Amino acid sequence: MKNYRADLHIHTTLSPCGDLEMHPVNIVSQAAKKGLDIIGITDHNTTRHCPLISKLAAEKDIFVLMGVEVTTKEEVHCLAFFENTDALNTFQEFLDASLPEILNVPEIFGYQVQVDEKEMIIYEEPRLLVNAINKSLEEVGAFVHALNGLFIPAHIDRKKNSIYSQLGFLPDDLIADALEVSRHSVPGQFAAAHPEIKRFALITSSDAHYPDNIGMTPTGLILGEPSFSEIKMALRGEKERRIMLL
Amino acid sequence: MVMGNAREGQVWITIQTHQNIVAVASLKDLAAIIIVKGLSPDPDTIEKANIENIPVLSTTMDTFNITGLLFELLKKE
Numbered sequence: 001m002k003n004y005r006a007d008l009h010i011h012t013t014l015s016p017c018g019d020l021e022m023h024p025v026n027i028v029s030q031a032a033k034k035g036l037d038i039i040g041i042t043d044h045n046t047t048r049h050c051p052l053i054s055k056l057a058a059e060k061d062i063f064v065l066m067g068v069e070v071t072t073k074e075e076v077h078c079l080a081f082f083e084n085t086d087a088l089n090t091f092q093e094f095l096d097a098s099l100p101e102i103l104n105v106p107e108i109f110g111y112q113v114q115v116d117e118k119e120m121i122i123y124e125e126p127r128l129l130v131n132a133i134n135k136s137l138e139e140v141g142a143f144v145h146a147l148n149g150l151f152i153p154a155h156i157d158r159k160k161n162s163i164y165s166q167l168g169f170l171p172d173d174l175i176a177d178a179l180e181v182s183r184h185s186v187p188g189q190f191a192a193a194h195p196e197i198k199r200f201a202l203i204t205s206s207d208a209h210y211p212d213n214i215g216m217t218p219t220g221l222i223l224g225e226p227s228f229s230e231i232k233m234a235l236r237g238e239k240e241r242r243i244m245l246l
Numbered sequence: 247m248v249m250g251n252a253r254e255g256q257v258w259i260t261i262q263t264h265q266n267i268v269a270v271a272s273l274k275d276l277a278a279i280i281i282v283k284g285l286s287p288d289p290d291t292i293e294k295a296n297i298e299n300i301p302v303l304s305t306t307m308d309t310f311n312i313t314g315l316l317f318e319l320l321k322k323e
Contacts, residue, residue, distance in 0.1 A: 074264050136264060136288055167266040168249045 001240060004226055007031070007218045008040030008065055009079060009154065009180060009205035012049045016110035016130060019210045023115035024049060026211060028056045034215030038226050040065040040205065042079050042154075044129040045099055047092045048114050051085055056117060063226035068095070069154055071130060072137045077154040077161045079180060080144045083228040087147040094143060098133035137163070141175055150232060151175070155182035155207060156197070157190050170196050178203050178235045178243075183217035187245055201235045201243055220244035252276060257316070259309050263287045268294040268302070276300070282309050 011018040012027060031039045039057065041050045041064060050066035057064045066088050067081035082088040103126055104112055114123035135143070137153075144151040153163045156179050163170060163179075178201040181187040187202050206216040222242045223230040233241040248258060254275040260267060263285050271279050278301040281287060287295070287302050295302045305312050 074262060138288070138290075166262075167264055168270045169266065171264075171266055 001222055001224060003244060004037035004063075004221045004223055005035055005215075005218045005246075006038035006040070006065075006203075006221050006231075007034075007036050007206050007208070007215050008038070008067075008081075008152075008203060009042050009069070009207045010039055010214060011069075011207070011209050012041065012043055012053070013111065013113050013115050014043040014046050014049050014125060014129070015209065016044070016104060016106070016112050016128070017209050018043070018110070020111065020113075021211050022209065023119055024053045024056055025115075025117060025119060027053060027214065028060055028062065030211045030214045031057065031062055032060045036062060036215050036218060038063045038065060038221065038231070039214075040067055040079065040081060042067050042069040044069055045071060045095050045131070045133060046112075046125060046129055047082075047088050047095070048123070048125075050088060052117065065150075065228065065231065067150075070095070070140050071132045071161070072140050073132055073135055074137055074166045075132050075161055076137050076163050076166045078137065078140060079150075079152040079154050080140070081150040081152075081228070082144075083148060087149060090147055091144070091149070094135075095133060098135050099127055099129070100131050100134070102128050102131055104128040137167075137171075137174075145175065150177040150235065152178045152180050152203065154180045157181050157185040170194075176200060177232070180205060182207060201237070202245065203235075203243060204245060218246055220246050249274070259312055261285065261309070263291060265291045265294050267291065268298050268300050271300045272298040278303055280305060280312060282307060282312060 012022045047068045054064040065081045112125040113121045141151045203219040204217040206213045208214045221234045252274045259280045281304045284306040
């Protein structure tokens with residue numbers, strides 16, 4: 001059993017708000033520099049950069065949790081992670097079918113570009129990815145779980161696009177694998193002020209949009225080895241796998 | 247925002263359809279919820295509204311127009 005440093009919320013150049021330096025090669029080299037063992041790739045409503053980053057990271061012994069930061073109908077941001085590219089691609093189809101046909105204006109919102117390992121732009125996403133998809137929090141959560149994925153409402157402490165800011169309070173019957181507290185709050189303090197979150201595992205992550213942010217407020221994961229199923233066990237506190245807030 | 251600002255007996259005009267709107271309306275003793283733009287409440291929202299006895303109305307109008315209409319009606323009184 002070993003303690004792995006994980007930053008499970010990182011944006012790339014595909015997110016309009018992501019810096020153009022957040023291309024796959026640079027994310028992996030920054031993650032290595034910051035001593036991260038596990039990174040989560042979570043662009044707004046797209047998973048397209050995950051397979052390449054996963055491949056590049058493996059060469060540096062970094063495990064990638066492939067995922068996305070979904071904007072639900074209620075404009076709540078939620079992280080979703082998948083075990084393999086089949087599930088990831090199925091979820092991508094779900095996102096493509098659920099995202100409104102509103103085009104990005106790069107001069108206003110920023111560029112949404114997919115970059116290859118030679119740092120060349122190979123695709124530009126035409127639709128504005130930060131928009132809300134037409135599926136509810138519950139519908140997104142249920143579909144993620146149908147694909148055996150992990151569902152984690154993001155930055156629940158924030159005053160916008162969080163489950164609290166959009167819905168007023170945590171729904172009683174919320175099904176989630178963990179909740180994420182942003183780097184702007186201390187998880188222990190937030191949990192003390194919100195006793196209703198006690199039944200959930202908590203993680204902290206950087207929500208990095210710039211290279212310098214990568215690795216800020218990481219989460220420690222006690223695992224046998226870095227893998228999707230081990231991380232799932234750690235979130236559930238099973239078989240001595242667990243989360244250690246750093 | 248609604249939790250902080252709404253007062254008892256008011257009608258809440260919203261684009262949200264999630265079940266939490268019923269709990270917020272119940273907590274703040276609101277008279278009714280009006281959902282705009284022809285959106286339908288989520289199935290569990292209707293279920294909770296029936297339990298909590300909160301009228302949930304729906305209109306095809308947007309917030310600007312339904313608010314204007316209600317304002318005009320109230321002004322006549």
